[in-house]
Amino acid sequence: MTTRVAVDALGGDHGSHEIVAGALEAAADGIRPIVFGPDGLDTGGLDHVVTDGEIAMVDKPAEAVRARPDSSLVRAVRSVADGAADAAVSAGNTGAILAASLRHVRRLPGVYRPGIAVMIPTRRGPSVLIDAGANADARPEHLVQFALMGLLFAEEVLGVASPRVRLLSIGEEPEKGNQLALEAHALLRASGLPFDGNTEGRTLLEGEGEVVVADGFTGNVALKTLEGTIRSVLGALREEAEGSLQARLGGLLIRPAARGLRARLDPETYGGAYLLGLHGIVVIAHGSSSRRAVANAIRLAARGVEHDLVGRLARRLQAPVERPPE
Amino acid sequence: MTTRVAVDALGGDHGSHEIVAGALEAAADGIRPIVFGPDGLDTGGLDHVVTDGEIAMVDKPAEAVRARPDSSLVRAVRSVADGAADAAVSAGNTGAILAASLRHVRRLPGVYRPGIAVMIPTRRGPSVLIDAGANADARPEHLVQFALMGLLFAEEVLGVASPRVRLLSIGEEPEKGNQLALEAHALLRASGLPFDGNTEGRTLLEGEGEVVVADGFTGNVALKTLEGTIRSVLGALREEAEGSLQARLGGLLIRPAARGLRARLDPETYGGAYLLGLHGIVVIAHGSSSRRAVANAIRLAARGVEHDLVGRLARRLQAPVERPPE
Numbered sequence A, B: 001m002t003t004r005v006a007v008d009a010l011g012g013d014h015g016s017h018e019i020v021a022g023a024l025e026a027a028a029d030g031i032r033p034i035v036f037g038p039d040g041l042d043t044g045g046l047d048h049v050v051t052d053g054e055i056a057m058v059d060k061p062a063e064a065v066r067a068r069p070d071s072s073l074v075r076a077v078r079s080v081a082d083g084a085a086d087a088a089v090s091a092g093n094t095g096a097i098l099a100a101s102l103r104h105v106r107r108l109p110g111v112y113r114p115g116i117a118v119m120i121p122t123r124r125g126p127s128v129l130i131d132a133g134a135n136a137d138a139r140p141e142h143l144v145q146f147a148l149m150g151l152l153f154a155e156e157v158l159g160v161a162s163p164r165v166r167l168l169s170i171g172e173e174p175e176k177g178n179q180l181a182l183e184a185h186a187l188l189r190a191s192g193l194p195f196d197g198n199t200e201g202r203t204l205l206e207g208e209g210e211v212v213v214a215d216g217f218t219g220n221v222a223l224k225t226l227e228g229t230i231r232s233v234l235g236a237l238r239e240e241a242e243g244s245l246q247a248r249l250g251g252l253l254i255r256p257a258a259r260g261l262r263a264r265l266d267p268e269t270y271g272g273a274y275l276l277g278l279h280g281i282v283v284i285a286h287g288s289s290s291r292r293a294v295a296n297a298i299r300l301a302a303r304g305v306e307h308d309l310v311g312r313l314a315r316r317l318q319a320p321v322e323r324p325p326e
Helices: A016-027 A061-067 A072-082 A094-105 A140-156 A179-190 A216-240 A245-265 A291-306 A309-318 B015-027 B061-067 B072-082 B094-105 B140-156 B179-190 B216-240 B245-265 B291-306 B309-318
Strands: A004-008 A032-037 A047-050 A087-090 A115-122 A125-130 A165-168 A195-199 A211-213 A272-276 A281-285 B004-008 B032-037 B047-050 B087-090 B115-122 B125-130 B165-168 B195-199 B211-213 B272-276 B281-285
Touching: A004 A016, A004 A072, A004 A291, A016 A032, A016 A291, A032 A072, A047 A072, A061 A094, A072 A087, A072 A094, A072 A281, A087 A291, A094 A272, A094 A281, A115 A140, A115 A216, A125 A140, A125 A216, A140 A165, A140 A179, A140 A211, A140 A272, A140 A309, A165 A179, A165 A216, A179 A195, A216 A245, A216 B216, A216 B245, A245 B216, A245 B245, A272 A291, A272 A309, A281 A291, A291 A309, B004 B015, B004 B072, B004 B291, B015 B032, B015 B291, B032 B072, B047 B072, B061 B094, B072 B087, B072 B094, B072 B281, B087 B291, B094 B272, B094 B281, B115 B140, B115 B216, B125 B140, B125 B216, B140 B165, B140 B179, B140 B211, B140 B272, B140 B309, B165 B179, B165 B216, B179 B195, B216 B245, B272 B291, B272 B309, B281 B291, B291 B309
Parallel strands: A004 A032, A004 A087, A032 A047, A087 A281, A125 A211, A165 A195, A165 A211, B004 B032, B004 B087, B032 B047, B087 B281, B125 B211, B165 B195, B165 B211
Antiparallel strands: A115 A125, A115 A272, A272 A281, B115 B125, B115 B272, B272 B281
């Protein structure tokens, strides 16, 4: 069966043309993208659901979702709830994607809050950071659920055999952290989940744990600091490499070797982040996504469907967590 | 008058020999380091205060400070309160430096909490991140004081003419953030301080604001993510540049151009962070400090004394903040 992925054609910084181009790229892999966008949009032959209205990046999420039920963003997300699509991808307003998902796709039984799970390209392969920004304020028990969701993501989608969890904090010792981190640490320790204690931001690219949990505020700050620092450092190096003839020659010679690293560190390689904890797969793509990033976000969505991430998560949430022997 | 800087000879990861070497380097600049360390320590001719006991990185800060009043760390910090030194530098247990400072150097009148102010090497020159980890849990009004302290640091020590403040959050819009950030944003807006709104972690190296404020948990996570990412990216590039003969040649050619960038991004260039809001200057150096980092931390401490950072801060805290005209 071909996986049908609803794609919101509006909302990306590069316009609907770029989004459609990404959808066409993903379609070549045997995925069936369904493009949600305004009348007259050229979808290059892809299925087209005509929508009316757009939610902008600056709109207030909950209000906009209520006021524009026929916008491309809301319709794309809603199609997952309707069964018209198996998953949805949007590069639009993150808050609005979250609000539309909560309203239409709804939370799985037992889920306190959905979490944004994003892949981090570590030295040892991809790891998962969750929550990367769905919930600015969280309670300790939310972080335990994020850990559970992240573990399933790592096992099913990343194919990690026995993933382990770390809590993002300000020191490795259990007593380091703010009140939320201290309580989350204690709950994770008692949860029976494979928990290895705290980790610091400095290890994010080193891959100490396959799953790193945080509240959405801390996770989002860490993710943006990580992405921004990669971009700033590579950008500054590129500038230096243009400063003199010698440096330019050096840059040319080193380029093939650096290509693999650049590809690994490029957020577009993953394309998007799962919003986990819902009755369906929703992928949030970067607003600045190129066609390649959009295609990868659609592939990520399809992979979640193929691995029945939602069904597995629903079963895992109902099963009591097994305690390891003392 | 020569500035006297108390230097804790213990606590660095590289041993007291490295710390003393750094102190000797700073002494060549006309600063007068006073080395606090055990009997028999070779201080290379520098003043030596003999101390008894050591506080380890893993010790519980408050307990250790109470139990070991004659340790090098506590004695060095206490010498600032006694007037035996003008400032203190330690590469030891951060929590213990904070506890000893609160106990002996004490807060300036009106200061809720001291904050750790660290320099961030942005494209546009150094900026200040405060609080980088003194207070894992903070209240909104603490962040306003951190802003005030950071502004003074930027003006006096970094020589920035009209520094501006940003709040570290998860989006530029005022309504983006957790509860603490939302409330801090409103207070900063009303404070009369030169506040330009929120900033995200992605801009930390770009230098959007000269002063970036955060609670100590978020600030510490961001700082460590920043430092760790710089190290990971540069390390990975170095590895790539050793992968083939061609890449190795490219690396050699590019090295002189990259040297300036490496120096800028190296935390050792600054050497340490101020603990601001006290009746004296205390500088916290990285545990992993080399002699160069120690020397720079001592220079930073001396600069704070020469600019009367403490006196200016005390006066600023008493003066009502001027409101800009509506």
